[in-house]
Amino acid sequence: MPHKVRSTSSMLLASILFTSGALVMIYELVGTRVVSPYLGSSTYVWTSIIGVVLASLSTGYWLGGKWADQSPSLQKLVPVVGTAALLVGATGWLSDIVQYFISIVIIPLELKAILCALFLFAPAATLLGIISPYITRLHLQTIDSAGKEIGKMSAFSTLGSIAGTFLAGFILIPLLGTELLLIFIAASLAVLSLICAGTGKQIGK
Numbered sequence: 158m159p160h161k162v163r164s165t166s167s168m169l170l171a172s173i174l175f176t177s178g179a180l181v182m183i184y185e186l187v188g189t190r191v192v193s194p195y196l197g198s199s200t201y202v203w204t205s206i207i208g209v210v211l212a213s214l215s216t217g218y219w220l221g222g223k224w225a226d227q228s229p230s231l232q233k234l235v236p237v238v239g240t241a242a243l244l245v246g247a248t249g250w251l252s253d254i255v256q257y258f259i260s261i262v263i264i265p266l267e268l269k270a271i272l273c274a275l276f277l278f279a280p281a282a283t284l285l286g287i288i289s290p291y292i293t294r295l296h297l298q299t300i301d302s303a304g305k306e307i308g309k310m311s312a313f314s315t316l317g318s319i320a321g322t323f324l325a326g327f328i329l330i331p332l333l334g335t336e337l338l339l340i341f342i343a344a345s346l347a348v349l350s351l352i353c354a355g356t357g358k359q360i361g362k
Contacts, residue, residue, distance in 0.1 A: 170292050171310065174313045174317065175320070178314040179317040179320050179324065180285070180346060181321065182317075184245060185206065185210045185282075187329075187338050188248075189202060190330065191277065192252065192277070206274045208274075209274035209278060213282035215286065217282065221288065225290055225291045225294035231356060234288065235350050237284050237287050238346055241281050241284040242350060245339060248278070248281070249336050259273055293307060
């Protein structure tokens with residue numbers, strides 16, 4: 158692959174990783190606002206959402222890494238990212254239903270918070286977790302070294318998560334509120350899926 162094409166592909170993949178990392182953190186932070194009307198914003202709620210999202214991301218990493226070894230292509234990520242967009246967009250609509258039924262069940266608050274997080278955030282977070290190892294595997298096809306580049310792509314993902322954390326806490330949540338921010342995340346993922354669809358023929362098998 159010519160150097161210029163490699164460079165362009167690497168930049169695109171790094172941008173996708175950065176963006177997905179940011180969106181994951183924004184989604185995780187706004188999650189506390191989604192459940193707070195029914196369950197409050199106690200340490201139990203924060204712990205449950207963070208723990209469930211991390212567990213879901215880990216599941217996604219495992220699935221994405223396994224799937225990435227089977228003729229990876231950027232276009233194959235389109236349904237994954239597109240479905241994640243739909244799930245995020247439906248979070249606000251589903252939250253009232255899920256939280257109502259969970260709130261009337263007589264169980265400890267910790268379990269209620271975990272159940273809410275599982276139903277509302279785990280599916281989308283699992284799909285978002287697939288992106289990182291899959292994109293990294295695709296990136297390895299465009300370069301001649303491995304270890305350094307894996308570290309670089311991990312750094313891009315983490316930088317995106319840091320940017321998403323500050324962006325959500327300082328700007329987006331105060332500015333947009335919960336419902337609009339969920340729509341923003343869903344729309345951003347939809348755009349990301351279109352990018353994967355439009356450029357997928359150039360990257361991957």
